[in-house]
Each structure stands twice: as structure tokens, then as C-alpha cells.
Amino acid sequence: MAGFLAEHFGSCSRHALAEETSCGGLCAEKGGAAAGVCAGAQLQPGSMADLATQPSKRKRELDAEEAEAASTEAKEAGVENGTSAPVRLPFSGFRVKKVLRESARDKIIFLHGKVNEASGDGDGEDAIVILEKTPFQVEQVAQLLMGSPELQLQFSNDIYSTYHLFPPRQLSDVKTTVVYPATEKHLEKYLRQDLHLVRETGADYKNVTLPHLESQSLSIQWVYNILDKKAEADRIVFENPDPSDGFVLIPDLKWNQQQLDDLYLIAICHRRGIRSLRDLTPEHLPLLRNILREGQVARGSRDDSSPQEPCYPLRNMISKSRLKLLAMLTLVLIVMVWYSISREDRYIELFYFPSPEKKEPCFQGEAERKASKLFGNYSRDQPIFLQLKDYFWVKTPSAYELPYGTKGSEDLLLRVLAITSYSIPESIQSLKCRRCVVVGNGHRLRNSSLGDAINKYDVVIRLNNAPVAGYEGDVGSKTTMRLFYPESAHFNPKVENNPDTLLVLVAFKAMDFHWIETILSDKKRVRKGFWKQPPLIWDVNPRQVRILNPFFMEIAADKLLNLPMQQPRKIKQKPTTGLLAITLALHLCDLVHIAGFGYPDAHNRKQTIHYYEQITLKSMAGSGHNVSQEALAIKRMLEIGAVKNLTFF
Missing domain, CATH: 3.90.1480.20 (Glycosyl transferase family 29)
Known part of the structure; x- marks a missing residue:
């Protein structure tokens, strides 16, 4: 299955952050995208007319007619690229049914609601809306206090005062992620759950995890949309089009597209059939190396980018953070290789990445x-x-014939040792380690x-x-x-x-001594006694030969x-x-x-x-x-x- 990184880390969800975040509380500007949802307020199920006004029945019918006129291919694939024009949510109305998760620390909330409900009949479809307060942008934070900002005093004590500050609209946006239509599995996915640390063996993966993965029906059509350039083509940072070892590098939806410190990229591989990291085998190492090394190309090509080029703003931003990008890719590669090497018993878990810049410490003995x-x-x-002195007077004859010993081949060996050498170069001999x-x-x-x-x-x-x-x-x-x-x-x-x-x-045999003697002494060559004909002419200095x-x-x-x-x-x-x-x-x-x-x-x-x-x-x-x-x-x-x-x- 294409996009194993997105699928494994995000369980087929574009909002990977939801997998790890506990939630509670969100503060938004009045009249903003999430009016009425404020930090510390207990949000109860009810109407969210401020988020998306309930349209009339005739309006919904007209919307449906417009939707039918859209491209069939795009509709089936769920493709809709963003534009600069005003947009609407992909449904009418949103009635909150349940707060799935929320975090005051992370300024994020996950809401389950009903949409497209007919008045009074209780019907409708499930949708999930994820609201996340975007972080401050350092270069714009000074604007918060310029002029006469709207403030509301909370309390004052000595030199300390606390206010509610209502920032200008451009500094108070709320990132909104929509999952629609949402299935029961989506609801289970975003519902707060207890976390457990499990050590998964190869047998566990085969008998438990893999059957579970195969039973899942969550759509990853969004992955294929990206790979086929049907959606988000303008957000692609880098692509290696190789169908076997290629990948697409693209920002994940958890990034707010503004704050470089929160940049989070995902690599989606072109190769299909990879359901999780456990499916990786050594044959995937070229793919993993490409993700690490070609991530640098994503930065290197940015200097020549034009403002009209897709993803130009992001590329300019990443060019300022090369080390962070490479560190992230390196970490991802190491994790994937560890899973790859440890997947089955026949693969060794010990895998060493040498550093071309420095030598590994060496300990004598x-x-x-x-x-x-x-x-x-x-x-x-x-x-x-072997040394000549040990065979000129044979004091302890070898107990075995070749290849484990020299029994029966001493005479041939003696002639070879007379014209070759046995010393180890001083440059090696003198090394302490x-x-x-x-x-x-x-x-x-x-x-x-x-x-x-x-x-x-x-x-x-x-x-x-x-x-x-x-x-x-x-x-x-x-x-x-x-x-x-x-x-x-x-x-x-x-x-x-x-x-x-x-x-x-x-x-391995006595004829091997005979061959090297004829080569070094330029004697009549031997042609028989070998499973493959050895060279008859071999230009080598006898002093370089050792036995x-x-x-x-x-x-x-x-x-x-x-x-x-x-x-x-x-x-x-x-x-x-x-x-x-x-x-x-x-x-x-x-x-x-x-x-x-x-x-x-x-x-x-x-x-x-x-x-x-x-x-x-x-x-x-x-x-x-x-x-x-x-x-x-x-x-x-x-x-x-x-x-x-x-x-x-």
C-alpha cells in the first residue's frame, strides 16, 4: 500500500497529530472561524450555526446540482485543491454531538457532529472537525501590541497583570481539519483512549497486527490523489518518480503552513504493498536511503526557485532550516531501518552507520x-x-592435507616461499589499534x-x-x-x-602452489587440475605475494x-x-x-x-x-x- 509512512504514523489519517495528543480548551477571536469556543469553557453538544450557517432546503438542492456538474473523476477521488477564493465547509450545518478529545496544553479540540440534517427529522451524516489554534509567528507577534489593542483586564497584583487580548483577525486564525463523511472507525480513532506500550515481536505482527491491518477499511484515497497529482500537487516539496524506490515529500496537514518550527513532512513512497514499517525488508533499503539523501535535493533546488513555482514559499522557508530537515529525515530513516532489520529472525538487528568524517573509537584487543x-x-x-623458515627444516609436519594443512605439499610450498615474502607492512604492524x-x-x-x-x-x-x-x-x-x-x-x-x-x-589444493610458482618464475604454465582455467599471464611483483x-x-x-x-x-x-x-x-x-x-x-x-x-x-x-x-x-x-x-x- 502506497504511503506507508502516512499510514503507519497516521493510521491512514492526514491528521497524524491526533494520534498522540491529549486535548482540552481552545481560544479564538470573536467572530472568527470558531466563534463561541473559548479556553476554559465547557463545550456542550448543541448548535454551531456560527461555524456554518444552516442553508435553506432550496440552497442545498442548488448546491447538489453544482456538485453533480463537477468532474466525476475528481468527485470519486475526493479531490479538491485549495484556492485563494473564499471557501465553504463541505457540508451544511454542524451540530456538535460529542467532544472526542481536547487539550488545553496543545490548544486543540476534536469534535464529532451531525451535518446535512433535514429540519426536525434527525437525519444527517457524521463528520469530525478538528480545531487547532495556530502558534505565534515571531516576525508578526509585535503587531499584537501596536496601536491600541483591545484588552480586557482579568486581575492585577503588584507588578503583575493578566488581560484577555483580542488580536487582529490575521493573527488569530484557527486551523480547521475536516473528516467528512466520517465512519465509525474514524470516530473510534479520534476518541480519547488509554495508551499502552507493547513490545511487538515478528510472531505478534504476523498473528495479531497484520490480520488487524488487513481487516481495516479506512480509505487512503488521499495518498493516491497525491501520487497521481489529483490533489495537493502544488504542495509537493520534492519527488523521486522511480516506481520502486521513489517517493513524494509533502507537508503533513498537522503543519499550519506558516510556522517553520512546526514543519512536519511526510514521505509517501510510490511502491505499493507496504502496509506498515514491519513490512519493510532489506530490499527496501534503497528507498530508505533515497528518502534520507534526496531530502537534501529538496533544499538544494530551492535557491533557483521562482515565486511562481509550486510550493515556492515553503521551499524558501525550508532553505533556512536545512539541518532540521535532514535531522528529521535521518531519524525517520533510522527508525525504518531498525524495523526493517529486526522484522524477522533471519535479519540481524545490529546495523552500523559509519561516519565518513570520523573514525570509530578503537580498543586494543x-x-x-x-x-x-x-x-x-x-x-x-x-x-x-607462511614463512620459509618453518618449512626449510620441518620440525612439526602438518596433520592435514590442503586446505586445512600442507601435508604432502611441502616441496611445492617450499619453492613458492623461496620467491615470495611473509612480512606485514610496518605501517600496519606499528599501529597500536x-x-x-x-x-x-x-x-x-x-x-x-x-x-x-x-x-x-x-x-x-x-x-x-x-x-x-x-x-x-x-x-x-x-x-x-x-x-x-x-x-x-x-x-x-x-x-x-x-x-x-x-x-x-x-x-585449496596442491596445484594452487604449482600455479603461483609458474606465474612468478615464468615457467611452463599448467592448464589442468583446476575447475576453471586460471590466468596464464599475471603481472605481479613476487614481493607482494603472501601465502x-x-x-x-x-x-x-x-x-x-x-x-x-x-x-x-x-x-x-x-x-x-x-x-x-x-x-x-x-x-x-x-x-x-x-x-x-x-x-x-x-x-x-x-x-x-x-x-x-x-x-x-x-x-x-x-x-x-x-x-x-x-x-x-x-x-x-x-x-x-x-x-x-x-x-x-
Whole structure:
């Protein structure tokens, strides 16, 4: 259902304020729009002839004939745009039946009445009239005391005096909202009710809230009127017309259209089918980001607006209050994202918004302490990269074959270690507290605009052949380490990396050592033994190449995925490079964030899984990776705070 913000916060009502306000008392100028309704007066049901004079029967018949001549489409849609000409209420007469709510503090009252009653027969229709005293406008308040204002003394005591001041008409307007015709549900909605704080779970929403929403029949035709430009087109502040991720930004009726301090905007999305915030899923994040970011466009385009442009006065006013508008949009976005991420158990509630301007505080050893809940008390003395000295004289042979160990591949490995390096750059080694981010390859990075934030981390770890060139705005340009294996080495090392990037080989089989040796030593290339042909020419400096310690593969398989250490020779399941990179980061770093992790739901066969290529989840079949089990492992890391997520998961 379009307009989920308006529907959720206002329960399909344009007067969202009525949802939260308790009421009592209203003061208006004599002869004004609400004559006879004064602060402190006990309003009893009765005639309100001063509000709208009862017309004659012939007059009502003429009005009906004029109404029939109006546009059928506009009449069915309930459309009537305001004009500068004098207007009348959309009914004749208003007999007060009940005060639904009232608030002296908020200067507002909600009235239920009967309208269009035939004389003496008691028939008529229900209507709700909401009267609200508008706040003072600072630039006009001086006019109240200019000249000789009409005053009525109430009492005087020493230096203190209290008067009734009767302001000029232009300073005493009463905002009047009409709900007509009003149904029983409208009356229940505006009736004073006790409020209760309820913690709603996903199951509560499914079993209680959703059936209630589906049973409601309150009209939201006003939403469609706005989206279709049949009404209030001149009040639209900004619009993104995209049918999926677009929205309309428009002032809510609770705003008096004069006082900027009380400006209240609602965002109505073009996408249909969203009934409440609980219906939001991660796929709606582009919409939520648009509401936040493009709200700035609503301000940016105002400087060139002309006085004849729709909503020009409002745009000039908002241009003076940019920070307030952005703060409001940010708050709305955070609330919506929280509901989106926490809607079901499969979505992690932890969702971190990085600040491009500043770094998050880093505490030495924090990642290690939290990771110990997953890995146990394993030693951090394990080297990250394999070293030649450990294999020149093999003192403790590995217990496992690749990928969990190097048993049976020592000779090949020895030749590779002789031409590569193992050191960690001094710029990283010397850091007292290391901030790291592991950048996954997921489609969720597309249009994320995380590039600047990613570049501010001390260590940026990337995976396989994920490109940087052309995607800098979303994924950044800094690369400290790139984990890869031969079949994923189809990238230009000089274009997609920095000059000092470490290229870290993740060996799954002995042929992986053979391939890197032939590439670095320019020997005869091998073409067999790979599930996909690796590159035959790879322009890379051998001093930038590192060999990852299989210890991290073992830890990820054993502690995170609970895979058996003794598997058949052809291992059926193994960790992905992404999970391996997170395991490595928890060993190397003090603060670990991740971005771009997670796959589409299993039933979603069309959603691409990478931000840079059009392949789907079907390509993962037969890969030896259990993505569902890995998702649970990452979820546990997020829940205990070992890592934080820059994108949804």
C-alpha cells in the first residue's frame, strides 16, 4: 500500500497529530472561524450555526446540482485543491454531538457532529472537525501590541497583570481539519483512549497486527490523489518518480503552513504493498536511503526557485532550516531501518552507520576478546602468512592435507616461499589499534555510497576478483590485502589494487602452489587440475605475494562451520573466501567491520549475488560452500559484537 509512512504514523489519517495528543480548551477571536469556543469553557453538544450557517432546503438542492456538474473523476477521488477564493465547509450545518478529545496544553479540540440534517427529522451524516489554534509567528507577534489593542483586564497584583487580548483577525486564525463523511472507525480513532506500550515481536505482527491491518477499511484515497497529482500537487516539496524506490515529500496537514518550527513532512513512497514499517525488508533499503539523501535535493533546488513555482514559499522557508530537515529525515530513516532489520529472525538487528568524517573509537584487543567466545582460547601467536623458515627444516609436519594443512605439499610450498615474502607492512604492524573492514562482493554494496567510509579504515581486505575501478563510490579505492585463489585471479593486479597491496593466496589444493610458482618464475604454465582455467599471464611483483596460513581455514571450518577435520580426499565442504577473510581479520585486528556479505533468499533465483556481475545464486551449486551455515556463523559474530555490519545482512 502506497504511503506507508502516512499510514503507519497516521493510521491512514492526514491528521497524524491526533494520534498522540491529549486535548482540552481552545481560544479564538470573536467572530472568527470558531466563534463561541473559548479556553476554559465547557463545550456542550448543541448548535454551531456560527461555524456554518444552516442553508435553506432550496440552497442545498442548488448546491447538489453544482456538485453533480463537477468532474466525476475528481468527485470519486475526493479531490479538491485549495484556492485563494473564499471557501465553504463541505457540508451544511454542524451540530456538535460529542467532544472526542481536547487539550488545553496543545490548544486543540476534536469534535464529532451531525451535518446535512433535514429540519426536525434527525437525519444527517457524521463528520469530525478538528480545531487547532495556530502558534505565534515571531516576525508578526509585535503587531499584537501596536496601536491600541483591545484588552480586557482579568486581575492585577503588584507588578503583575493578566488581560484577555483580542488580536487582529490575521493573527488569530484557527486551523480547521475536516473528516467528512466520517465512519465509525474514524470516530473510534479520534476518541480519547488509554495508551499502552507493547513490545511487538515478528510472531505478534504476523498473528495479531497484520490480520488487524488487513481487516481495516479506512480509505487512503488521499495518498493516491497525491501520487497521481489529483490533489495537493502544488504542495509537493520534492519527488523521486522511480516506481520502486521513489517517493513524494509533502507537508503533513498537522503543519499550519506558516510556522517553520512546526514543519512536519511526510514521505509517501510510490511502491505499493507496504502496509506498515514491519513490512519493510532489506530490499527496501534503497528507498530508505533515497528518502534520507534526496531530502537534501529538496533544499538544494530551492535557491533557483521562482515565486511562481509550486510550493515556492515553503521551499524558501525550508532553505533556512536545512539541518532540521535532514535531522528529521535521518531519524525517520533510522527508525525504518531498525524495523526493517529486526522484522524477522533471519535479519540481524545490529546495523552500523559509519561516519565518513570520523573514525570509530578503537580498543586494543577488543576483537580478540569477543572472538574468543567463538574460537575458544586459541593462540594469537600463529603467523598470518607462511614463512620459509618453518618449512626449510620441518620440525612439526602438518596433520592435514590442503586446505586445512600442507601435508604432502611441502616441496611445492617450499619453492613458492623461496620467491615470495611473509612480512606485514610496518605501517600496519606499528599501529597500536588496528581498524579493519572486510569488503565482501555482495550485491548489497551497489548504490551503498560507502566508498569514503571504507577508505578511512587502517586495513581494507578484499576478496577474489571483485573490481574497484568504476565502483569507488560504493566500495572505496583502498586495498590493503586481497585474498584470492588461482581460479579467482582474473583481475588486473595493477588496476584493481594499490601499489602496496598484499596479494594473499588461499590454497585449496596442491596445484594452487604449482600455479603461483609458474606465474612468478615464468615457467611452463599448467592448464589442468583446476575447475576453471586460471590466468596464464599475471603481472605481479613476487614481493607482494603472501601465502595464507591454513590455520585460519581450519579455525573457520572447525569453530564456525563445525565441519569434520578428517573429510574424504575431495573435501565436499569448505569455507568461502569471505568467511576466511573475517576469521583472518579477527586475528589481525582490534576492530572489525564487514560490508557486502549475505546472499539472496534461496527461493530468489533472479537476484544477482555480486555488485559487479550478473550471476545468481544458481552459480553456487556444487561449489562446496554451505552459504546457509555461513550466514548463521556471521549472525553469531554480529550478535556477540565481534564484528559490525556496514550493510544489512
